[in-house]
Amino acid sequence: MTDREKIESLRAEIARHDELYYRNSDQEISDQEYDKLKRELVHLEEANPDLALAPENTPTARVGDDRVEGFAKYKHLQGMLSLDNTYSDDELRDFDTRLKKIFPDELSLPYLVEPKIDGVAVSLTYENGRFVRAVTRGNGTEGDEITNNLRGLPDIPEKLAGSKHPKLIEIRGEIYMTDEEFARINQEREDQGLELFKNPRNLTSGTVKQLGGISGRNLHIVLYGIGHCEPLTFKTQSDIHQAIHDWGLRTQEKIWRVEGIEAAWSAIEELDQLRHSFDYATDGAVVKLDNLEWQKEAGFTSKAPRWAIAYKFAAEQAETILKAISVQIGRTGAVTPVAELEPVELAGTTVSRATLHNEDEISRKDIRPGDTVVVQKAGEIIPQVLRSIPDKRPADSQPFDFAAFLQEQGIEAERVEGQAAWRITSKDNPVQMRRRITHFSSKACMDIENLGEAVVDQLVSRELIKDQADLYQLSFEDVLPLEKFADKSARNLIDALERSKQQPLWRLIHGLGITHVGAQASKDIAGHYGSLEKLASVSVEELTAIDGIGGIMAESINAWFADETNRTLVQRLTDYGLNVAEEITQTKDGPLQGKTVVLTGTLPSLSRGEATAMIEAAGGRASSSVSKKTDYVLAGESAGSKLEKAQKLGITVLSEEAFRELVE
Numbered sequence: 001m002t003d004r005e006k007i008e009s010l011r012a013e014i015a016r017h018d019e020l021y022y023r024n025s026d027q028e029i030s031d032q033e034y035d036k037l038k039r040e041l042v043h044l045e046e047a048n049p050d051l052a053l054a055p056e057n058t059p060t061a062r063v064g065d066d067r068v069e070g071f072a073k074y075k076h077l078q079g080m081l082s083l084d085n086t087y088s089d090d091e092l093r094d095f096d097t098r099l100k101k102i103f104p105d106e107l108s109l110p111y112l113v114e115p116k117i118d119g120v121a122v123s124l125t126y127e128n129g130r131f132v133r134a135v136t137r138g139n140g141t142e143g144d145e146i147t148n149n150l151r152g153l154p155d156i157p158e159k160l161a162g163s164k165h166p167k168l169i170e171i172r173g174e175i176y177m178t179d180e181e182f183a184r185i186n187q188e189r190e191d192q193g194l195e196l197f198k199n200p201r202n203l204t205s206g207t208v209k210q211l212g213g214i215s216g217r218n219l220h221i222v223l224y225g226i227g228h229c230e231p232l233t234f235k236t237q238s239d240i241h242q243a244i245h246d247w248g249l250r251t252q253e254k255i256w257r258v259e260g261i262e263a264a265w266s267a268i269e270e271l272d273q274l275r276h277s278f279d280y281a282t283d284g285a286v287v288k289l290d291n292l293e294w295q296k297e298a299g300f301t302s303k304a305p306r307w308a309i310a311y312k313f314a315a316e317q318a319e320t321i322l323k324a325i326s327v328q329i330g331r332t333g334a335v336t337p338v339a340e341l342e343p344v345e346l347a348g349t350t351v352s353r354a355t356l357h358n359e360d361e362i363s364r365k366d367i368r369p370g371d372t373v374v375v376q377k378a379g380e381i382i383p384q385v386l387r388s389i390p391d392k393r394p395a396d397s398q399p400f401d402f403a404a405f406l407q408e409q410g411i412e413a414e415r416v417e418g419q420a421a422w423r424i425t426s427k428d429n430p431v432q433m434r435r436r437i438t439h440f441s442s443k444a445c446m447d448i449e450n451l452g453e454a455v456v457d458q459l460v461s462r463e464l465i466k467d468q469a470d471l472y473q474l475s476f477e478d479v480l481p482l483e484k485f486a487d488k489s490a491r492n493l494i495d496a497l498e499r500s501k502q503q504p505l506w507r508l509i510h511g512l513g514i515t516h517v518g519a520q521a522s523k524d525i526a527g528h529y530g531s532l533e534k535l536a537s538v539s540v541e542e543l544t545a546i547d548g549i550g551g552i553m554a555e556s557i558n559a560w561f562a563d564e565t566n567r568t569l570v571q572r573l574t575d576y577g578l579n580v581a582e583e584i585t586q587t588k589d590g591p592l593q594g595k596t597v598v599l600t601g602t603l604p605s606l607s608r609g610e611a612t613a614m615i616e617a618a619g620g621r622a623s624s625s626v627s628k629k630t631d632y633v634l635a636g637e638s639a640g641s642k643l644e645k646a647q648k649l650g651i652t653v654l655s656e657e658a659f660r661e662l663v664e
C-alpha cells in the first residue's frame, strides 16, 4: 500500500469511529486502539506534507463532531477544543520543552494537574449567576443545546451561590454516570429483553442526546474550567477552580498546583493511585499551564490548546489463554460470542469470561480458540479481548468460522441484514427456551420458588418442557428424577407451580417476555385492559394512549400477539387455569383512581414497595419519571431532580403525611 492509500484508508476508518463514538454513542474499538490509529495517521501526514488537507478534512486536525438532528444549535462564545494526548512520560516532557521555548526565561513552569474525567463534554452558560443554557461540544464551534435535558439535575443549580458573579460565563465540564446507575439501567434493559449498553460513557452520551428527555436517568456533572467570561477577573487556572467551587458547583476533589514538569509527573502518579476512589471514570490527567496570560501567549492549534496536554493512563491489560469460544443467547435471540478464558487477575478482579462483541470483531482481530490473548478492562464494566498474540499460537490453529461454529452447536441463527449481529431463527432453540422460561419463573415475574436456572436447564435438556405453558403439565414423577431432587423438593416445586397460577395478571404479562415490556409497563397494561384476551385484540393506537406506553413498546406488543405461536401459548396458559383476567384496577374506586404518582427520595417511614402498594391499592399508578401527565409527586428526603422538575411543572408535591391522609 502506498502512503497515499494508507492515509486515505486511515482517514476513512477514523471518520467511521468518530461517527460511531460522537453521534451514535457507541464504539467498536477501545480508546487506546483509536488513539493508536490516529497517531499512525499523524506520523504519515507529517512525513507526507504534500498530502496535507485543510483541518476540516482530516480527523487529525479537527474536533470530533457530536451534533445530531433534532436539537437547536448554539455557537460557543469561545471554542470548545480537544486536547493533545500522550501515553508516554517522555512526550509529556517534550510538551514542557516546547513551552519553555516560548518562555525561555523561566526555569520551571507552573502547572495545574487535574484528573481527566471520561464523560461527555458540556458547556453551561450562567448570566449574572443564573443558569441559562447547556450545550454539547459539537464540532468545537457550535454544539447542540441540551438545556431541557439537563435542567433540574442536582449538580446544576439554577442560581450560583455567593454574590460576585460574572455578567456572562461559559463553565466547562463533563457529564457522567456512576457505575451503580449504569448497572441499574442495564438491569432494567435486561429485564425488558433489550440489548445492554457497553459502558457508562456511551450511555451518558446517548442519554443527553435523547429527544424526549433523559427518562429518569441519574446524571452528574463535574466542572473544571471556563470558556468565554465577562468580565475576566481570573489570573490563573487555580483561581478558576476555586471560584467554580465557591459558586456551589462540583469540581474535581483533588487538583495539584506544581512547579515544573517533574513535579507534574509525581502528581500524575499520585492521581493514578487515587482515581479509582472517585465516582466518575478517569482516563488520565490534564496538565495545564496555570497562568492565564501565559496560556494566551502559547495559543491554540486548530483542535487543541498548546498550553495543555492530556496524559492518558493505559487501560489495565493481562495476557491469558482463550480456552474456547462460546455464545450467549439473549432472551430476544441475539447471539453474542463470548471468550472462555483461563482465569486471570485484571484491575483487581478475576476474569474468566470476556466479550468478543460479534462475528466481525473476531475475524478482524483473527481470534482463535487456543490463542494467547490480551484482555483489557477500560471504561467498560465487561472486559474485552483486545487482540491475540499470533507468535504464541498452536501450530495447528485455524481461523475461527462463526457461522460453522453455530451450525456445529445446532444453533439455528442468521445474520441480521446490514449488521454484524446474529439472531436465532428458531424458537425451539434450547438456550433461548431456557432464557425465556427462567425469565418467566424469576422473582420479577411469576416468582416460582425452586424453579431457578439449574432446574430449568435440566427440564429443557430432558425435553420435559419447551415453553412456559409446559411447566404446568409437569408431574411429581417428572420432577423427582432431577438432580438434587427428593420427595419433598419435588412436591414443593409442583405446589409452587400450582400456586403461581394465582399470580396477578401483570406478572404473567411480564413473564411472557415481550421485548421492551418491563414490570411497570406490564402493570399499566394489566390495569388498563384486565385480560390477555383484550390485550391481544387492541391496536397500536389504543396502546399508545395509555400513560407510560410509547410507540415502540406498543408495536412490540402488537407484533407479539400477532404471532400464531404466541397466541397458542396464551391459549394453553388460559387452559391450565392461570390468572389471565382480573378486575381492571384503573377503574377501581379509590382516592387515586386514574392518577399517576411519582415517588422520589427517602420517606420517613414507608419503603418504596409499601408506598407503591398503597398507591395501587388506592387506584393510582406509580410511575418513575415526572412528566406533564404526573398528578402527584410523593417526595421524601434527598428528593433531587424529580422534585425540582415537579415544582417547575406546577405538580402537587406530597409529604408522606399528606399522602397518608389522601389515601387512607
Ligand SMILES: NC(=O)c1ccc[n+]([C@@H]2O[C@H](COP(=O)([O-])OP(=O)(O)OC[C@H]3O[C@@H](n4cnc5c(N)ncnc54)[C@H](O)[C@@H]3O)[C@@H](O)[C@H]2O)c1
Pocket: 017, 018, 021, 022, 027, 028, 029, 030, 031, 032, 034, 035, 063, 064, 080, 081, 082, 083, 085, 114, 115, 116, 117, 118, 119, 120, 121, 122, 137, 173, 174, 224, 225, 286, 310
Ligand atoms: N473508541 C473509539 O472509537 C473512539 C472514537 C472517538 C474518540 N474516542 C476517544 O475520545 C478521544 C478524543 O476525544 P476528545 O477530542 O473529546 O478528546 P479527549 O477526550 O482525549 O480530551 C479532550 C476532552 O477532555 C475532556 N476533559 C475531561 N477532563 C478535563 C479536564 N480536567 N480539563 C480539560 N478537559 C477535560 C474535555 O471534554 C475535553 O473536550 C480519543 O482520544 C479517544 O480516547 C474514542
